[in-house]
Amino acid sequence: MAELHIIGQLTGAFGFPSQNLFCKWGVSAGRSWELLEGLDAGQTQLDLAPDGEPVVWAHPLDLHYACRGLAGWPKIFFQVWCQDIHGRNDICGYGFCHVPTSPGQYELDCPTWVPEGTLGERITAFFLGGNPRLKYEEVVYMPGDRFRLNTVASGIVQLRLGVMVKDFERNHVQFG
């Protein structure tokens, strides 16, 4: 049976409106993938970075999947949250990226976006906090109905991933 190892870390992020950030992350894979070892969801530390420097999470990722079918190749999705000086958490970005399908070592930059409300809602959010959040969070990583959603671009999440596969070539899978 073919196996996939995803080993690396959620390095950090930059370009967000706040420098005090943490990230809730998860890995979603199709029905023919089974997680043998490792954690497929988690939350990073809350890091305060100096101005101009990227936020550092250095959160280790070590997943071991068994694969019976190629459909549903794993993808990593994130929710980046910021914490203000009063200790309130607010959503700062949603994003996802597919785990690369070729074995090797990668540095990935994943762009994120945040839902935007009307002008009135944005003015209220400026004073009271409370950015609009997604009701159905699968929208971030599932292809589907997004056309009613208005979003604005947010910062970039950095990942350093190593992908290693076992017995895929024995099953005639080409990586290129």
Added chain:
Amino acid sequence: MGDTIGPSAFTILATGQIECAQIPSCTNAYLKFQFVAGEDWQLLDGLEEGITQAARVPEGRDGVLVWNFPIDITYKTTNAFGWPQLVVAVYGLDMFGRDVIKGYGCMHLPMSAGRYNLTLRLFRPRSASALQSFTSWLTGMPAEFSDPKFPSYGEGREVTRVQSGGHVKVQINLLTKDMDVFGYVDGSGRDMATVTQM
């Protein structure tokens, strides 16, 4: 299964050095490092932990602390899960001459054979309150992780609040042996424009 008795495990060999660090407002520091690997991993050769010398930033130059500390480690395993991580902790001297933590860093060893220049960004725990940060400055005992391997864990990180600053540069050469016998493909030898500078 093959006819001949093949190797029972594959091996990885990592050599290189902990080269230097640049940490704002730190002119004198040493580094403690540790390799953390999963249960299926067995150390064959090399030191899993160590301490570098105490380095000082030279006068009149950019603030670089140079250690040039050799890393040489060989592991044997049957399972790539638990791939070794390098955890570092940099301790500096405050103005009263006491050892204070300047930052922790962590990264996995690379998975493809090759030569890498890696940067570990450092972070350290934040004090819970302004009073605690003042008393820790006074007594020379800032907040530290009680378990030095904590930066390598994936669980329990959500309750930590840290501040980041500074980085450590590490060079690693990675060699693997017998991974193809186990059916592993690690992607080395491909055209990887993104690999050499991380």
